[in-house]
Amino acid sequence: MQRTCALTLVGLAYWVPSVSQAQALDVAMGGKLFATHCVECHSTKEGRHKKGPSLFNMVGTKAGLNADYKYSDALKNSHLTWDLATLSKYLEAPKAFVPGGKMKYDGMRSASDRAQVINYLAAQRPQ
Amino acid sequence: MNQRLTISSALSRAAQLLAIVLATTALQANAMPSFARQTGMNCSGCHVGSYGPQLTPAGIRFKLSGYTDSDGQSGKVPLSAMIVTSFSKTQQGQVPAPDHLKSNNNLKLDKVSVFYAGKISHYLGAFAQFTHDGIEHVNMVDQVDVRYAQTHEVAGKEVLLGVSVNNNPGVQDPFNTMPVWGFPYVSSAAGVGTGDAATLINGGLEGRVLGTSAYAMLNDNFYAELGTYKSMSTKLQSSLGQGSDDTNKLGGNTYWRLAYMNDMKDQAFHAGVFGWTAAVKPDHTSSGPSDHYKDMGIDASYQFLGTREHMATVNASYVRERKLKGATSDVAHLKEARINASYYLNQTYGASLGLFSTKGDTSTDSTRGKMLQVDWTPWGKEDATAPEPFSFANVRLGAQYWDYNTFEGNSSSAKDHNTAYLFAWFSY
Numbered sequence: 001m002q003r004t005c006a007l008t009l010v011g012l013a014y015w016v017p018s019v020s021q022a023q024a025l026d027v028a029m030g031g032k033l034f035a036t037h038c039v040e041c042h043s044t045k046e047g048r049h050k051k052g053p054s055l056f057n058m059v060g061t062k063a064g065l066n067a068d069y070k071y072s073d074a075l076k077n078s079h080l081t082w083d084l085a086t087l088s089k090y091l092e093a094p095k096a097f098v099p100g101g102k103m104k105y106d107g108m109r110s111a112s113d114r115a116q117v118i119n120y121l122a123a124q125r126p127q
Numbered sequence: 128m129n130q131r132l133t134i135s136s137a138l139s140r141a142a143q144l145l146a147i148v149l150a151t152t153a154l155q156a157n158a159m160p161s162f163a164r165q166t167g168m169n170c171s172g173c174h175v176g177s178y179g180p181q182l183t184p185a186g187i188r189f190k191l192s193g194y195t196d197s198d199g200q201s202g203k204v205p206l207s208a209m210i211v212t213s214f215s216k217t218q219q220g221q222v223p224a225p226d227h228l229k230s231n232n233n234l235k236l237d238k239v240s241v242f243y244a245g246k247i248s249h250y251l252g253a254f255a256q257f258t259h260d261g262i263e264h265v266n267m268v269d270q271v272d273v274r275y276a277q278t279h280e281v282a283g284k285e286v287l288l289g290v291s292v293n294n295n296p297g298v299q300d301p302f303n304t305m306p307v308w309g310f311p312y313v314s315s316a317a318g319v320g321t322g323d324a325a326t327l328i329n330g331g332l333e334g335r336v337l338g339t340s341a342y343a344m345l346n347d348n349f350y351a352e353l354g355t356y357k358s359m360s361t362k363l364q365s366s367l368g369q370g371s372d373d374t375n376k377l378g379g380n381t382y383w384r385l386a387y388m389n390d391m392k393d394q395a396f397h398a399g400v401f402g403w404t405a406a407v408k409p410d411h412t413s414s415g416p417s418d419h420y421k422d423m424g425i426d427a428s429y430q431f432l433g434t435r436e437h438m439a440t441v442n443a444s445y446v447r448e449r450k451l452k453g454a455t456s457d458v459a460h461l462k463e464a465r466i467n468a469s470y471y472l473n474q475t476y477g478a479s480l481g482l483f484s485t486k487g488d489t490s491t492d493s494t495r496g497k498m499l500q501v502d503w504t505p506w507g508k509e510d511a512t513a514p515e516p517f518s519f520a521n522v523r524l525g526a527q528y529w530d531y532n533t534f535e536g537n538s539s540s541a542k543d544h545n546t547a548y549l550f551a552w553f554s555y
Contacts, residue, residue: 035434036393040172040185043509050167051198070199102199104188106347 023119030120033113037105044124052103058082059122074100087121088114160519160555161207161244162189163507167198170507170521175430175440176471177507178523178552180308183432184390187301191287191344193276194245194252205245205253211237212261213550215317219543225317227262233317236261237550240269251275262316267368268334270298270307287344295333296356296382296403299340304426304444305401306330310467310481311498311527318546321483322494322535326448326461328403328422334369335359336377342384350399352384358411378406378417386426393434398427408453416453423447438471461487475511477502477525490536500527523552 034044041052048054053069060083064076078098080086090097091114093107108114163170166189171177173186182190189196197203213235220231228235240258247253256269276289291299297307306329314320325331340354358377365371386399401424406417426444431437443466450459467481479500486493502525506513513520527548531541 032434035436036432039435039509040168040183045509048509049198050169050172051196 026116026119027123030116030118030123033108033117034120037108038117041103041105044121055121055124057125059084059087059118059125072098072100072102074098075102084118084122087118091117160521161205161242162194164519165197165203165205165245167200169509169512170504171435171474171509174507175438175469175474176477176502176523177474177504178502178521178554180312181303181310181440181442181469182301183430184388184395187388188347190301191276191289191342191350192278193250193274193289194254195248195250195276197246203245205243205247207242207244208555209238209240209242210553211313211550213237213315213548215315215549216547217318217543218545221317227264228317231317235316237313237316238262247273250277265368265370268294270295270334272299274299284346286346289342290339291342291354292337292339294335294337295330296328296336296338296354297401299342299352299354300384300401301350302386302388302397302399302426302428302442304399304428304442304465305424306446306463307333309444309465310442310469310479311500313525313550313552314527315529315546315548318529318548319531319534319544320529321463321496322485322492324461324485324487324492324494324535326422326446326463327405327407327420327450328401328424328446328448329463332356332358332375332377332407334367335364335373335375338382340382348387348389350384350386350388352382354382355380356382356405361411374410374412376408376411378408380405392432394429394431396427396429400425418453419451421449435474436472438474439469441468442466459488461485461492474508475504477504493533493536494531495533496529496531496541498527498529500525502526517555520553520555522554523550525550525552 041050042055043050044055046054046056047068049069053066053071060081063078063080063082064071075098088111091108094101094103094105108117162173169177173183173189175181175183215233215235217231222230224230238258238261240256242257243253243255245252253273255271255273257266258269259266272291272293274289274291276287278285278287280286293299295307297305300308303309336356336358338354338356340352342350342352344350356377358375359367361371364373380403382403384399384401386397388397389395403420403422405420407420408415408417424444424446428440428442431439446463448461450461452459462485464484465481467479469477469479471477481498483498484495502523504521504523505511507521512518529546529548531544532538534541534544
């Protein structure tokens with residue numbers, strides 16, 4: 001029994017850092033995908049708007065409420081909240097998900113890529 | 128002369144106005160010039176190596192959309208300015224020295240340009256360049272492209288439809304393979320470039336014609352364009368700074384372009400064909416027959432974009448011209464081949480190599496060589512902008528070396544024309 005507990009503890013000791021490492025890797029991969037797909041039109045710096053709004057600290061917020069940026073009426077009236085599931089649907093096909101929106105991006109087909117980008121965006125928050 | 132003075136004084140007033148406007152906007156916001164200011168994007172968003180004119184797919188879409196995309200904020204000033212200054216040294220001095228230049232070692236202010244570049248209304252935008260040529264000491268209306276574009280949905284597919292009014296066939300093209308926006312993007316006035324022999328579509332009537340073309344882009348993939356041009360009157364050409372010595376008059380003509388492009392975000396490519404078929408009367412003051420040009424080209428490009436840390440591009444084109452001389456019924460041919468590749472690290476440090484070849488029926492039409500360029504563009508990126516209050520400014524410092532195998536049919540003395548060119552290219 002003692003031996004089993006000891007092994008479990010050793011296993012946890014390895015598992016805990018490996019989970020955080022995996023998350024960090026996921027965020028890093030998401031950063032690369034962001035640089036490839038999004039960076040022309042979006043910044044993750046606070047208040048740095050381009051053609052698209054700053055994506056700093058945006059996960060979990062209501063859509064279209066950043067006062068410094070001029071959103072489309074379609075997005076402002078969408079009443080969406082940028083939770084993980086909504087973001088995934090939006091990134092998959094933005095024009096279909098919010099018809100009349102400004103974002104010209106065609107969409108990211110891979111669910112795992114979307115998850116990584118969203119993880120990266122979720123990490124862009126006040127420290 | 129009076130007309131030139133009028134343009135000169137107008138440009139001077141415009142430059143003063145621009146200086147005031149830019150100084151004002153610099154204090155108001157973290158602004159960048161013109162397109163960048165309008166969209167909020169960095170130079171690197173639309174240009175390979177953070178400096179024009181080589182376009183990324185985002186830049187291509189911006190151009191085809193009529194220069195109208197914006198961040199939605201009002202009060203953006205659609206004016207920019209550019210200065211190119213350089214030092215040129217050819218292997219052997221030129222005897223006699225070219226007009227307005229020394230026989231060698233020329234330190235020059237190449238050009239100063241003021242641009243109206245940006246949105247006019249929701250669907251209408253313009254890129255219009257007004258230039259003081261520091262070599263010829265002439266003020267002129269340079270490249271102009273005014274366009275109207277709208278996106279529609281047809282049978283579930285996105286169709287971008289547009290119309291361009293411009294003064295140089297090819298200036299409206301979104302790819303950097305046709306002559307107008309092709310590599311090299313800046314070159315020495317003291318050098319001999321790719322030789323005098325050039326096809327009609329390679330700037331033959333640049334700035335002397337006015338034309339319109341209609342274009343469509345289907346689903347961000349298929350591009351088609353059709354247009355035609357008309358010569359400006361000699362008086363109008365003169366008043367726009369083109370002088371009055373050109374006797375050509377354009378008759379019936381058709382400009383066309385077909386291309387397929389694919390933007391896969393981490394890489395992109397295009398392949399296409401283009402052409403300009405035109406009747407040109409060599410002397411509009413006589414009733415003689417016209418020459419008939421048939422220029423046809425094939426072109427392709429590839430861009431590795433990745434995460435934008437390492438970027439590489441290849442551009443290639445081949446243009447074949449058939450010219451039927453009206454007066455003699457003789458037929459002449461000219462073939463221009465161009466290929467260039469570039470690499471950029473962190474959208475800052477660049478190296479490019481271009482090969483060029485022009486061949487004609489006579490040996491004096493033949494010029495062949497290569498050109499190497501290295502450049503440094505420190506700003507125009509999200510993490511690297513010019514110091515305040517000029518955060519909107521950008522600069523490219525570069526060095527070129529032109530190496531000739533054959534120049535206008537002569538191989539033995541071709542190297543005499545080898546040219547080293549150092550340039551500083553500022554934009555505001």
